[in-house]
Amino acid sequence: AQSVTQPDIHITVSEGASLELRCNYSYGATPYLFWYVQSPGQGLQLLLKYFSGDTLVQGIKGFEAEFKRSQSSFNLRKPSVHWSDAAEYFCAVGSISSGSARQLTFGSGTQLTVLP
Amino acid sequence: EAQVTQNPRYLITVTGKKLTVTCSQNMNHEYMSWYRQDPGLGLRQIYYSMNVEVTDKGDVPEGYKVSRKEKRNFPLILESPSPNQTSLYFCASSLSRQDTQYFGPGTRLTVL
Numbered sequence: 001a002q003s004v005t006q007p008d009i010h011i012t013v014s015e016g017a018s019l020e021l022r023c024n025y026s027y028g029a030t031p032y033l034f035w036y037v038q039s040p041g042q043g044l045q046l047l048l049k050y051f052s053g054d055t056l057v058q059g060i061k062g063f064e065a066e067f068k069r070s071q072s073s074f075n076l077r078k079p080s081v082h083w084s085d086a087a088e089y090f091c092a093v094g095s096i097s098s099g100s101a102r103q104l105t106f107g108s109g110t111q112l113t114v115l116p
Numbered sequence: 117e118a119q120v121t122q123n124p125r126y127l128i129t130v131t132g133k134k135l136t137v138t139c140s141q142n143m144n145h146e147y148m149s150w151y152r153q154d155p156g157l158g159l160r161q162i163y164y165s166m167n168v169e170v171t172d173k174g175d176v177p178e179g180y181k182v183s184r185k186e187k188r189n190f191p192l193i194l195e196s197p198s199p200n201q202t203s204l205y206f207c208a209s210s211l212s213r214q215d216t217q218y219f220g221p222g223t224r225l226t227v228l
Contacts, residue, residue, distance in 0.1 A: 009156070032214065043120075043206060043219040044159075051214075090158060094214070104217065106151075108158040 002027040004093050006107035013081050014115045021076040021110050023065075023091030033074040034092040034104065035065055044090065050074065061085070086114045118143045120220035122207050128226045129197055137192045137223050139207030147210045148190040149174070149217065150182065152203040159206065165190055166213065197227040 003026045013019055025031055032051045036044040048059025055067040065076045091107040120141045129135055146167050151159040161174030165184040179201055181193040204224050208217040
């Protein structure tokens with residue numbers, strides 16, 4: 001069964017600092033990977049996704065993520081955090097080749113606090 | 117505007133009183149899902165539907181029912197709600213299983 005681990009429950013960074021949120025997945029087949037962001041009281045918004053090709057993926061709001069198959073990781077990065085980035089971030093994994101129609105498995109989330 | 121809508125957004129009810137949370141999408145998407153979100157657990161899939169009249173269980177289906185009589189609608193039914201179903205519920209849809217999911221705004225349910 002596929003699974004996703006986000007090891008950091010809560011991260012605090014200062015505005016303007018760089019950010020890296022970790023995501024490790026477990027799945028035997030070819031994965032496809034997503035990062036979603038959830039602002040307080042809001043639904044989930046897609047930041048970026050990886051299906052195939054270039055392992056460095058650019059997303060919205062200046063975020064990027066790098067797929068590393070050897071490490072089973074898909075870490076999210078941003079070079080300079082803005083106060084508006086404070087939110088909860090979810091990594092999700094699905095399979096392109098699985099016969100199951102079940103779509104995505106989500107990690108437990110990382111809460112990001114941005115200090116002024 | 118392309119969107120997924122859910123109603124109600126907030127609901128407080130009592131144990132055993134049947135309720136339905138509606139979900140509707142206007143993007144002609146084939147695939148729809150229901151998730152519940154609980155602190156520390158992330159999102160867990162309750163049920164999903166690949167198309168009209170085709171539904172299947174997700175990871176946590178106990179205590180829930182769904183139906184997909186029309187492509188655009190995917191209601192979540194709690195026949196006899198219990199306090200452990202107090203949660204934040206999200207509906208999502210996508211063009212197909214492999215496409216990006218679009219999420220509704222969420223329904224916060226409290227069962228007393």
